[in-house]
Amino acid sequence: MDIDLTATEENYLKAIYKANESSSSLASTNTIARYLSTSAASVTDMMKKLSQKNLVIYQKYHGVKLSQEGSRLATALVRKHRLWETFLVEKLGFSWEEVHDIAEQLEHVRSNELVDRLDQFLDYPKYDPHGDPIPSADGKFTLRERIALSNLSIGESSILVGVKHHDKVFLDYLNQNRINIGVTMNILSKSLYDHSIRVLIENETEILVTDETAKNLLVRKLSAD
Amino acid sequence: MDIDLTATEENYLKAIYKANESSSSLASTNTIARYLSTSAASVTDMMKKLSQKNLVIYQKYHGVKLSQEGSRLATALVRKHRLWETFLVEKLGFSWEEVHDIAEQLEHVRSNELVDRLDQFLDYPKYDPHGDPIPSADGKFTLRERIALSNLSIGESSILVGVKHHDKVFLDYLNQNRINIGVTMNILSKSLYDHSIRVLIENETEILVTDETAKNLLVRKLSAD
DNA sequence: AATTATTTTTAGATAAGCCTAAATTCTTAT
DNA sequence: ATAAGAATTTAGGCTTATCTAAAAATAATT
Ligand SMILES: [Mn+2]
Ligand SMILES: [Mn+2]
Ligand SMILES: [Mn+2]
Ligand SMILES: [Mn+2]
Incomplete structure (x- = not known):
């Protein structure tokens, strides 16, 4: 069921996820490059690869969006990131401005069992330390008016x-x-x-x-x- | 003070650490290759690199051992590995046979603050779920007769x-x-x-x-x- | 509509980490 | 002491993820 992606591939998926989230139109090569602090050329390379794997829908020169499977994986990644941030603040006593960089690393640890147990350990939190919604195991967000x-x-x-x-x-x-x-x-x-x-x-x-x-x-x- | 190593470099250091630990003589290329499931040629490449960085003392054709700095870094890695294993068992309820592979990933997360807070959260454990000693922040082991x-x-x-x-x-x-x-x-x-x-x-x-x-x-x- | 500017893609390189096969060095046995 | 065997290193390639510079496509301006 779950494909094994590299941390780099996962980061690209997340970048596209964020871009799609905040603009409704297709994510542009430059937007993704800026977000990941990489070059436009590198983005183009990766889009070809992710497109090959059916994780994104990519139209040359026009932009990219996540496929259903890509969206599922990106959501799972966001879930992991926000659960780890919650862990770092709630259990280890970090402050909310310190946790992002560490969670950027922790989110790439591969183990479904780990995520689910972490979720349980934290008592199924709905929001992370920054107030952002944490998707549930089946990818559902608990949205609230903001x-x-x-x-x-x-x-x-x-x-x-x-x-x-x-x-x-x-x-x-x-x-x-x-x-x-x-x-x-x-x-x-x-x-x-x-x-x-x-x-x-x-x-x-x-x-x-x-x-x-x-x-x-x-x-x-x-x-x- | 702390050099940034790749996860791969860290794994080589740990392999040499284990080899040095269990044999007193220099670690051989083949021993390291077997431990890491890689080829002897790859080991030789990496030994040159780690030697260049003064993390190992490498004698062509005769074997390798950790330098003082290499030993310090390997010990820090072992510390992280065993703290994470302890966390997984004590806090998340994993069984002792399930945690090694996950800890292999978690040990490479870079943040001294994280390790120290984890140590505190676990109440400074002296032994991991397999009974192995966990080095303290300054690299000291609490040994016991076995x-x-x-x-x-x-x-x-x-x-x-x-x-x-x-x-x-x-x-x-x-x-x-x-x-x-x-x-x-x-x-x-x-x-x-x-x-x-x-x-x-x-x-x-x-x-x-x-x-x-x-x-x-x-x-x-x-x-x- | 044509030209200019911007964005994106392609081409060609580089570095890390890996491989196999060949060459070299060390070890062991005769 | 020499030859055979084992271990190690070197040579040459491959893949992933980068980069810069050049080419191509799209968008904006006149
Ligand atoms: Mn974050
Ligand atoms: Mn957050
Ligand atoms: Mn272990
Ligand atoms: Mn252990």
């Missing part, structure tokens, strides 16, 4: 359920301001000039975030009561 | 503290007979004809083991009381 903090109006309350980017600089900034998944965020005011927002965190500390930052914070609105 | 069951006399009691081989067939055989690390083993009688031994396990079940099997079971003698 809107950008920038879309809230003054006076509205919300809970942080996700972040758009996972880079260390951004997450460190959030740490410094005691912002992490689960905190409540109340919109106090918005600047008409630069759209920056004054936010009350956990009904305690007040901070000022730029419009750009607010776009990268994904929240669930709380019904006023 | 003699083969075949060397005991009739009437002597002992506790199983290790096994000489880790292959699935052998471990499965032990499982079937409820033999695992920590069980008590009493010598009931020995055959003069084929040296097979009647053993009482956990003061409960009685089994007959061949001389060959008894040589592969490492025990600690219990002082009679």
